[in-house]
Amino acid sequence: MMNANVALRTILEAGEPVTDHRPWPRVVVTPELWNTLSEGLSGGAWSLLGLWGEVGMVHLAVYEDASETPGVASLPCPAGQFPSVGRLHPPAQRLERTIADLVGLQPVDAPDGRPWLDHGRWPVRHPLGGATARTSPPNPLSMHGEGVAKPGERFVYPFLSAEGESLHQIPVGPVHAGIIEPGHFRFTANGEAVVRLEERLGYVHKGIESLLRGATLERAARLVGRVSGDSTVAYALAFARAVEAATETTVPARAHWLRALMAELERLAHHCGDIGAICNDAAFALMHAHCAVLRERVLRASAAGFGHRLLMDCIVPGGVATDLPADGAKTLRALVDDFRQQFPPLIELYENTASLQDRTVGTGFVRPALIQQFGCGGVIGRAGGRAFDARRQPGYPPYDRLEFETPVQTDTDSDTDSDVNARVWLRIGEVEQSLALIEQILERLPPGSVRGDLNLPGRDCEGVALVEGFRGDILVWLRLAADGTVARCHPRDPSWFQWPLLEAAIENNIVADFPLCNKSFNGSYSGHDL
Amino acid sequence: MALIADYLAQGGHMLVLLLLAPLLTGWVRTLKAQLLRRRGPSLLQPYRDLFKLLRKEVVLADSASWLFRVAPYLIFAALWVAAALVPSFASGLPFSWTADLIAIVALLGTARFFLALAGLDVGTSFGGIGSSREMMIASLAEPAMLMMVFTLSLLAGTTELSAVARFMLTAEVGLRISLALALLALIMVAIAENARIPVDNPATHLELTMVHEAMVLEYSGRHLALIELAASLKLLLYLSLLICIFAPWGMASVGEGPGAYLVGLAAYLVKLAVGGFLLALFETGIAKMRVFRVDQFLGAALMLGLLGTLLLFVTRSL
Numbered sequence: 082m083m084n085a086n087v088a089l090r091t092i093l094e095a096g097e098p099v100t101d102h103r104p105w106p107r108v109v110v111t112p113e114l115w116n117t118l119s120e121g122l123s124g125g126a127w128s129l130l131g132l133w134g135e136v137g138m139v140h141l142a143v144y145e146d147a148s149e150t151p152g153v154a155s156l157p158c159p160a161g162q163f164p165s166v167g168r169l170h171p172p173a174q175r176l177e178r179t180i181a182d183l184v185g186l187q188p189v190d191a192p193d194g195r196p197w198l199d200h201g202r203w204p205v206r207h208p209l210g211g212a213t214a215r216t217s218p219p220n221p222l223s224m225h226g227e228g229v230a231k232p233g234e235r236f237v238y239p240f241l242s243a244e245g246e247s248l249h250q251i252p253v254g255p256v257h258a259g260i261i262e263p264g265h266f267r268f269t270a271n272g273e274a275v276v277r278l279e280e281r282l283g284y285v286h287k288g289i290e291s292l293l294r295g296a297t298l299e300r301a302a303r304l305v306g307r308v309s310g311d312s313t314v315a316y317a318l319a320f321a322r323a324v325e326a327a328t329e330t331t332v333p334a335r336a337h338w339l340r341a342l343m344a345e346l347e348r349l350a351h352h353c354g355d356i357g358a359i360c361n362d363a364a365f366a367l368m369h370a371h372c373a374v375l376r377e378r379v380l381r382a383s384a385a386g387f388g389h390r391l392l393m394d395c396i397v398p399g400g401v402a403t404d405l406p407a408d409g410a411k412t413l414r415a416l417v418d419d420f421r422q423q424f425p426p427l428i429e430l431y432e433n434t435a436s437l438q439d440r441t442v443g444t445g446f447v448r449p450a451l452i453q454q455f456g457c458g459g460v461i462g463r464a465g466g467r468a469f470d471a472r473r474q475p476g477y478p479p480y481d482r483l484e485f486e487t488p489v490q491t492d493t494d495s496d497t498d499s500d501v502n503a504r505v506w507l508r509i510g511e512v513e514q515s516l517a518l519i520e521q522i523l524e525r526l527p528p529g530s531v532r533g534d535l536n537l538p539g540r541d542c543e544g545v546a547l548v549e550g551f552r553g554d555i556l557v558w559l560r561l562a563a564d565g566t567v568a569r570c571h572p573r574d575p576s577w578f579q580w581p582l583l584e585a586a587i588e589n590n591i592v593a594d595f596p597l598c599n600k601s602f603n604g605s606y607s608g609h610d611l
Numbered sequence: 612m613a614l615i616a617d618y619l620a621q622g623g624h625m626l627v628l629l630l631l632a633p634l635l636t637g638w639v640r641t642l643k644a645q646l647l648r649r650r651g652p653s654l655l656q657p658y659r660d661l662f663k664l665l666r667k668e669v670v671l672a673d674s675a676s677w678l679f680r681v682a683p684y685l686i687f688a689a690l691w692v693a694a695a696l697v698p699s700f701a702s703g704l705p706f707s708w709t710a711d712l713i714a715i716v717a718l719l720g721t722a723r724f725f726l727a728l729a730g731l732d733v734g735t736s737f738g739g740i741g742s743s744r745e746m747m748i749a750s751l752a753e754p755a756m757l758m759m760v761f762t763l764s765l766l767a768g769t770t771e772l773s774a775v776a777r778f779m780l781t782a783e784v785g786l787r788i789s790l791a792l793a794l795l796a797l798i799m800v801a802i803a804e805n806a807r808i809p810v811d812n813p814a815t816h817l818e819l820t821m822v823h824e825a826m827v828l829e830y831s832g833r834h835l836a837l838i839e840l841a842a843s844l845k846l847l848l849y850l851s852l853l854i855c856i857f858a859p860w861g862m863a864s865v866g867e868g869p870g871a872y873l874v875g876l877a878a879y880l881v882k883l884a885v886g887g888f889l890l891a892l893f894e895t896g897i898a899k900m901r902v903f904r905v906d907q908f909l910g911a912a913l914m915l916g917l918l919g920t921l922l923l924f925v926t927r928s929l
Contacts, residue, residue, distance in 0.1 A: 251736040251819075258828075259816030272743075273902055362820075364812040364899035370647035436809060437898040592740070593902045596817040 089127060089145040092118060093152045102543040103326040105475075107140075107153040115156045116164055118143060123169035128456030128469070129578070130547065131556045132166060132176040133571040134184035136210055139163045140571075142545070142556060144456070149474045153545060153558070158186050165191040172455045172578055183290065185210035195239065198283040198610060208291045243269040243277040251592065255284045262606035266595070273591040278584045285610040293570040298324060298535070301567045302397055305557065308572050309608030310391065314340075314347040315550030316572060316608075317396035319557035322477060323570075324398040327544025327561050328535050335529045336400035337478040342413075342522045343383075343392045343401075345515040348551040349420075350379040352460075352508040352515070355603050359505055360431065362596045363440040371427050375420060382416040385409065400532030410523045417516050424516075428509055441502040445586040445598035449499060455578045458553025460511065461602055463489045464503040471549035483521050485514050501601040511551075537565045552576060552605060574608030614705075617865055620872060621704040625695045627876070628851075632694070632843035633657035635850070635887055642891035657843065661836050669832035672733045682729035683830065683837040686722045690841040693718035694848040698855050700875035702773040703865035710772040712760045715848075716753065719804070722841065723749055730826030737818050741825025744902060748803050748810065748822065751909035756800045758916025762793040763856065765923050772852075776859040789926075792919035794857050799912035801849035805842075807890065809900040810908065820899070850886045851879075858882055 096108025110118070118141060121127050130142035130151065137158060144151045156163050165188035167174035177188040178197035185207030205212045248269055255263035263284035269277040289308055293301050305320040306313045318340055325332055357372025380390040386409040387395045395402050431437065452465030462469060470487040472480040488510030490503050545558045553575030562568040579602055586598050637654040644651025653659075671680070696710040696718075723745065730742035764770045766789065767778040778784065803810045806823035815821055818828070827838050855862070861878025863871035900908065 249736070251740070253818060257816070258818050360898070362817060364808050364815065364820075365897070366643075366647055366814075367895055370649065374648065434896075434898060436900060439904070440898055440901065591902060593820045595819050 087117060087121065088148065089121070089143060089150050089152055090148070092121075092154065093150075096154060099155070099543070101327070101538075101541065102153070102545070103329065105151045105153060105545055107155060107543065107545075110154045110156055112156065112164055115141070115154065115166075118154055119164070119166045119169045119173075122166065122173070125453065129166075129170065129172050129176075130456070130554075131558065131571065131573040132173050132180070133558070133573070134180040134186050134209070135569050136184065139180060139186055140558065141166065142558065146469070151475055151547065161185065162187040162189050164189050167191055167193065170454075172581065175581065176577065183207060183209040198286050200238075200283055203286075208288060209294075238281060240267050240279050240281075241277070245271070245276070247271055248276055255281075264606050268592060268595070270592050273593065275587050275590055275592055275595070278587045278595070280580055280584060282580065282606060283610050285607050287607075287611065289611045290569075290571060293567050296567050298398055298561075298565060298567065301559075301570060303394055305570065305572055306393055306396075308611065309574060309576075309605040310393075311351055312347070312550040312552060312555065312574075312605065312608065313391055313393045314343045314396060315548050315555050316557070317394070318344060319546045319548035319550075319555045319572070320559070320570075321396050321398045322546035322548060323544040323557045323559050324535065324561070325544070326546060327542040327559065328537055330399060330533065330535045332400055333530045333533055334479075334527045335404075336531045336533075338522055338526050339401045339405060339531060340396055341479050341483070342405075342519060342526075343387065343395055344549075345518045345522070346379055346383050346386075346413075347392060349512060349515040349519070350376050350383070351551045352512050353379065353424075355600070356427075356431075356505055356508050356512075358603070359441070359501065359597065359600045360437060362600045363437055365434065365437050368427065368431060368437075371423075371430075375423060375427075378416055378419060382412050385412045397532070399535050400530070402532070404531045405526075410526070413519060413523055417519055420512075420516055424512065431505065431509075438502070440594075440597060441505060441601075442500060444501045444590060444594050445504075445601055446498075446500045446589075447582050447586045451582060451585055452499070455582055457578045457582055458549075458575045459551070459579065460504050460507040460553075461579050461582065462553060463487065463507050465499045466490055469554065471547045471554040475547055477546075477548070479522070482525075483518055485518050485521075486510075488514065501597055504601045535565075537561070539563055541568070550575065552603070552608075553579065572608075572611070574605050576604035576606075576609045580604045580609060613866060616868075617705050620701055620865060621706055623872075624699055624701065624704060625691070627699060628694050628844065628847060629691065629840075631883070632840060632847045633661060635847050635883060636843040638884065638887045639846075639891050642888055643895060646891060646895045657839075661840060664831075664836035664839070665833050667832040669834055672735075672829055674732075674734050675829070676732055678725075679729050679732040679829075680834070682725045682732075683834040683841075685725045686729075687837040687841045687844075689718045689722040689725075690844045690848065693722070694844045694851065696772065697848055697851040698773050698776055698859075698862065699851055700879045701863040701865055701867075701872055702776045702855075702859070704773070705865075707773040707865075708771065712763065712770045712772060712775075713757075715772075715852075716756055716760065719845075719848075720749070720753060722845075726826055726838075729830075733829045735829060737821070737825045737828050740819075741822055741828070744822045745826060748905055748909065751906055751913060752800045752803045755796050755909060755912040755916050756804075758913060758920055759793045759796045759800070762789050762916065762919040762923060765920065766790070772855055776855050776862060777864075779856060779859050780862075787923075789919040789923045790857070792915045792922070794853075796912045796916040796919065797849075797853060797856075799908065799915070801853065803905065803909055803912075805846045805849060808894040809897050810905050812899050820902075847883075850883055850890075853886065854879065854882045 093106050093108050096110040099107045122129055127143040127145050130144050132141050138155050140155045142153045167177045168190050174193050175197055177191055180186050182196050182199035206215050248271055251268040253266040255265045265281040267279045306317040308316050353372050354376040357369040360368035383392050384390045386405055387403050449465040452462050452467050468489045488507050490498055540563050543560045548555050556573040559570035560568040583602050637657045641651040693715050696715050727742040727745050730738035767775045806813055811822040863875035
C-alpha cells in the first residue's frame with residue numbers, strides 16, 4: 082500500500098502510460114493504485130474531475146490543486162467490477178451508480194447500490210455496455226441484479242428514510258407547476274422545517290453518450306453542443322478543444338479570441354438571467370423583468386454577431402463556424418455600453434430592497450468544507466471559497482493574455498456567507514468581469530482566418546478538455562477512432578458536483594425557501610441526465 | 612313603487628359586484644404587467660378564463676369526497692353574499708340591515724373553512740401545506756379584523772356598514788388616530804386574506820411557496836371557475852370595505868333615484884381603480900416574505916387594531 086500523501090505525479094508515473102492521450106497524461110493503473118487515488122481524493126489532496134466507464138474499463142480524472150496537475154487514471158475491469166471510489170469519497174457515488182446503469186460495471190463495496198439514471202423504463206440495460214434487452218425492472222436490493230423483482234412488477238425507488246414523530250414526506254415533481262425541467266425532490270419535513278431532501282434525477286436521459294458512439298465529428302459536435310442548451314458554447318468549446326488536443330491540431334489565433342468572446346457572451350446572458358430568476362422566486366418580479374430585458378439584448382447581439390441567439394454550433398473543431406461581421410464589434414460594444422448603464426441601477430435595487438435581502442441573506446448556506454470535498458465549481462464553489470476557475474487552471478487561450486479576476490467569497494467563516502445572497506453577488510461580479518473581458522477581446526481581436534483543418538492522424542487518439550462554463554467547469558473526454566469518428570465521448574456537467582450540495586443547502590431551511598435555494602444553484606437537469 | 616325601485620337597486624348592486632370582480636382582477640394584473648414593462652393581458656382576460664373553465668370538463672381525483680365537489684359552490688355563495696353586504700354605490704339598500712361587519716367576518720371565515728377542508732380532502736401534500744399555512748394566517752388575520760371592527764363600532768355606535776358609511780360622512784368624525792390605525796390594520800389583513808405579495812404570490816408557479824394556490828391545485832373546470840371568481844369577489848370585497856369605511860364620498864343613499872346612483876357608481880369605480888393601482892404598485896415594489904414572517908406581519912395588524920380600540924377608550928374617558 083502506498084502512502085496516502087503521495088503526489089499525483091508519482092501515481093501517474095507509476096502507472097502504465099497510454100500513448101496518444103493529450104494534453105494530460107492517462108495511465109493504466111493497478112487496483113492498488115486505484116485505491117490510493119480514492120484515498121487521496123477522500124483525504125482532500127485532489128479534486129474529482131470525472132469518473133466514467135466504457136466496456137471493460139473505468140476512468141478517473143483527478144486534479145491536484147496544490148501543483149495544478151490534472152491526470153486521468155484507468156483501471157481495466159475484466160471481471161466487470163472495480164473497487165468503489167464512492168466508498169471513500171462520496172462525490173463519486175452518483176457517478177458510480179451511473180457507470181453501473183450505463184456500462185454495467187459494478188463498483189465493489191459501494192455504499193449506495195440503487196440505480197441512478199436507469200428508472201427501469203429503458204428497453205435495454207447497460208446501453209453503453211452489453212445493451213442486453215431488459216427482462217425485468219432493476220432490483221435495488223441486489224445491486225442491479227434481476228433476482229427478486231418479478232417481471233412486470235412496478236419498480237419502486239427506495240428513498241432514504243428519515244424517521245421521527247410528526248415527520249411527513251412531500252414529493253415534488255418530476256412534473257412541476259411551472260415550465261421547467263423534470264426532477265423529483267423528496268422532502269422529509271417537520272411542519273415547514275426540512276429534515277432531509279433527496280433528489281432523484283434522470284428523467285431527461287437522452288442517451289447522448291450512446292448517440293456519440295460512431296458519430297462523425299460534425300454530428301458529435303452538434304450533439305455535445307446540446308447536452309445542456311444553456312451551456313452550448315462551453316460544451317462546444319470543450320468538445321472542440323478535446324478533439325484538437327487529440328489530433329494535435331493548432332487553431333488560428335483569431336478563432337481562440339472569438340471563442341472566448343462567445344463564451345463570455347454566454348456567461349453574461351445566463352448570469353444576468355439567473356440573477357433575475359432568483360429574485361423572481363422571492364416574488365420580486367421587477368428584477369426579473371429588467372434582467373430579462375438585458376439578457377434579451379445579449380441574445381440579440383449574439384444573433385447579430387454570430388447568427389444564433391444562443392450561439393449554438395458556432396464553435397466547431399478546428400475553429401469557429403462564422404467570423405464576426407464588419408459591424409459586429411460595433412454592435413457588441415454598444416451592448417457593453419448599454420449594460421454598463423443599466424446594470425448598476427439593478428444592483429442598487431437588489432441591494433436596497435430590504436424585503437428581498439431578507440429572503441436571500443442566510444438562506445441556503447453550504448458549508449465550505451463540503452464545497453471543497455465535492456470539488457464544486459462555478460459560483461456555488463466560489464461562494465464557499467473554492468477559487469477554481471478552468472480559464473486560469475489548467476487554462477486555455479486566450480485567457481492567459483487577458484486581464485480578469487475570478488470573484489471569490491474569501492471570508493467564509495460566518496453562516497451568512499456561502500448563502501443565496503453570496504451566490505447572487507458572485508454572479509454580479511462575474512457579469513462585470515465578462516463585460517470587461519468582452520471589451521478587451523474586441524479591442525485586441527487578432528486578424529486572420531478563423532478555421533483550420535484538423536490533422537486526423539489515421540489511428541486511435543484521445544483528448545480531454547476542461548472548460549469554464551457559466552455553471553462551472555465542464556469536462557469532455559473522447560477517443561477518436563482511426564476513421565475520424567468518435568469511439569467514446571464523455572461530457573461531464575458541473576452540475577454533477579452541485580446537485581448533491583443542494584441537498585445540504587436546504588438543511589435547516591424551511592420548505593418554502595427551497596425554490597430560492599434551487600434557483601441560486603440552477604443545476605442543469607439535462608447536462609446531468611445525459 | 613319606491614319599494615320596487617329599492618329592490619332593483621339592491622339587485623343591481625349584487626349584479627354589479629359579480630360582474631365587476633373579474634374586471635378588478637384583470638385591472639390589477641394588467642397594471643402589474645405594465646409596471647414590469649410588459650404589455651400584459653387584456654382587461655377582459657379573467658372573463659375569458661372563467662368562460663373557458665366553465666366549458667371545460669371537471670377532472671376529479673379518485674380520492675375526492677363529496678366535500679371537494681360541494682366546497683366551490685359554498686365558497687362562492689358565501690363570498691358573493693359577503694361582498695354584497697358591503698355597500699358599493701348606495702347605502703341603505705333593503706338588505707342593508709343584514710350588512711353587519713361581524714356577519715361579513717363570519718361569512719369569510721366559513722368560506723375559508725371549506726377551502727381549507729377541500730385542500731385537505733384530496734390528500735395531496737401540497738393541499739395539506741396550503742391548508743396549514745392558510746389556517747396559520749387566518750388565526751391572526753381574523754382577530755385583527757375583529758379588532759378593527761370593534762374600533763369602528765365603538766366610534767359609529769353600530770356594526771352596520773351603511774350606518775358606518777353615513778357616520779363617516781358626517782363632520783363629527785374628525786381626524787382620529789384610532790381610525791388611522793384601523794385603516795392600517797384593515798389594509799394588512801386585506802393583503803394577507805387576498806393572498807397578495809408579500810404574504811402570498813397570486814402569480815407563482817412554485818408549488819412549495821404557495822398558500823392559496825396550493826389549496827386549489829386539484830380543482831379544474833367549473834369548480835376552478837367558481838373558486839377563481841370567489842377569489843376575485845374577495846378582493847373586490849376588501850377594496851369595497853376600505854372604500855365604504857374610509858372613503859365613502861359620493862355614495863348615494865337609497866331612494867335618491869337613478870341619477871344619484873349613477874354618480875355613486877362612477878365614484879365607486881374611480882375609487883376601485885385607484886385602489887387597484889395602489890395595490891399593483893405596492894406588490895411590484897416588494898418581495899415575498901418568509902412564511903414564518905407572516906405571523907409577525909399579521910401580529911402587527913392585530914396590535915394596531917388593539918391599539919386603535921384602546922386609544923378610543925382612553926380618549927373617551929378624558
